[in-house]
Amino acid sequence: MADQRDILLDVEDVKIYYPVAGKKFGTADYVKAVDGVSFEVRRGEVFGIVGESGCGKSTLGRGICKLERPTSGKIILDGEDISTYHDKQMRPVRKKVQMVFQDPYASLNPRMSVFDIIAEPMIIHKLVKDKAQMEERVLDLLRRVGLDDYHANRYPHEFSGGQRQRIGIARALAVQPSLIIADEPVSALDVSIQAQVLNLMNKLKKEFHLTYIFVAHDLSVVEHISDRVGVMYLGNFVEVGNKESLYTSPLHPYTQALLSAVPVPDPTAKKERVILEGSIPSPLNPPKGCKFHTRCPKAMECCKTEAPKRYQVSEDHYVYCHLYDDINKKNNL
Numbered sequence: 001m002a003d004q005r006d007i008l009l010d011v012e013d014v015k016i017y018y019p020v021a022g023k024k025f026g027t028a029d030y031v032k033a034v035d036g037v038s039f040e041v042r043r044g045e046v047f048g049i050v051g052e053s054g055c056g057k058s059t060l061g062r063g064i065c066k067l068e069r070p071t072s073g074k075i076i077l078d079g080e081d082i083s084t085y086h087d088k089q090m091r092p093v094r095k096k097v098q099m100v101f102q103d104p105y106a107s108l109n110p111r112m113s114v115f116d117i118i119a120e121p122m123i124i125h126k127l128v129k130d131k132a133q134m135e136e137r138v139l140d141l142l143r144r145v146g147l148d149d150y151h152a153n154r155y156p157h158e159f160s161g162g163q164r165q166r167i168g169i170a171r172a173l174a175v176q177p178s179l180i181i182a183d184e185p186v187s188a189l190d191v192s193i194q195a196q197v198l199n200l201m202n203k204l205k206k207e208f209h210l211t212y213i214f215v216a217h218d219l220s221v222v223e224h225i226s227d228r229v230g231v232m233y234l235g236n237f238v239e240v241g242n243k244e245s246l247y248t249s250p251l252h253p254y255t256q257a258l259l260s261a262v263p264v265p266d267p268t269a270k271k272e273r274v275i276l277e278g279s280i281p282s283p284l285n286p287p288k289g290c291k292f293h294t295r296c297p298k299a300m301e302c303c304k305t306e307a308p309k310r311y312q313v314s315e316d317h318y319v320y321c322h323l324y325d326d327i328n329k330k331n332n333l
């Protein structure tokens with residue numbers, strides 16, 4: 001169990017629902033994009049969130065920094081409960097938590113030079129006292145993300161995808177945040193460039209004492225960078241564990257299926273592929289009981305009606321699945 005002082009972010013039972021028009025006048029159905037998620041992020045770690053597209057992982061990332069308004073639940077950042085903060089209250093908090101997006105081109109203003117893009121957040125948050133200090137800091141950030149001084153006067157369209165992501169990272173670093181939420185930051189890049197950007201993020205993490213939440217659908221990418229990993233399915237975590245334990249001994253049938261599809265470097269190595277039947281059900285009308293039961297190869301009768309509890313399997317590894325009911329009975333939980 002992590003010491004409370006080591007916890008940078010504490011997310012408690014967060015739900016993010018979107019109302020959609022109901023069948024009858026006056027009623028509303030809800031898309032349950034995030035459906036009661038709890039987890040902690042420790043200072044200095046990389047917490048990976050992985051799952052198929054539509055599982056709610058990006059919505060959760062955006063909800064933590066309040067780009068999406070959570071319907072309920074608590075978000076405690078560095079001891080401060082920001083759950084109900086409105087935009088004005090969030091302004092100073094935005095200095096602590098920054099996002100890096102999948103498509104840096106869409107998130108960089110095409111009419112602004114790279115210098116202005118990186119300088120803008122420093123000006124908004126009053127982090128520089130004069131022009132000379134601003135120039136020094138912008139050029140320092142450019143060098144730290146592997147770009148050159150002359151790039152400062154260029155515009156986003158003059159850069160490759162990988163370079164644009166470096167600019168997006170420099171912009172996020174400009175306010176000296178403690179937490180960066182990276183939402184699929186390398187999935188739009190070629191594989192060789194992906195590795196460069198991941199290595200850069202690792203280097204910057206050490207240099208700036210950062211903590212990351214790294215959201216991605218690619219299990220290999222998440223494995224490369226994360227210390228702990230949460231696997232999401234239909235708006236909930238199904239398993240959370242430290243990387244070694246989760247990747248070598250996955251417990252949840254969904255995690256096992258996802259990992260069985262990851263190619264291994266040795267083509268002669270035997271690996272049994274678990275093929276999941278059907279597609280992800282709609283978050284508008286998720287299955288009762290365990291939400292995974294309609295696709296689970298190990299589903300039992302109880303899975304159709306009872307949502308599984310959280311079962312702590314080892315100190316840093318827990319799972320939501322009835323297959324582990326006995327563990328709780330043994331531990332008297």
Ligand code: SF4
Pocket residue numbers: 252253254290291292293294296297298299300303308320321322323
């Ligand atoms: Fe499968 Fe049941 Fe476990 Fe859900 S609770 S993952 S349906 S065995």
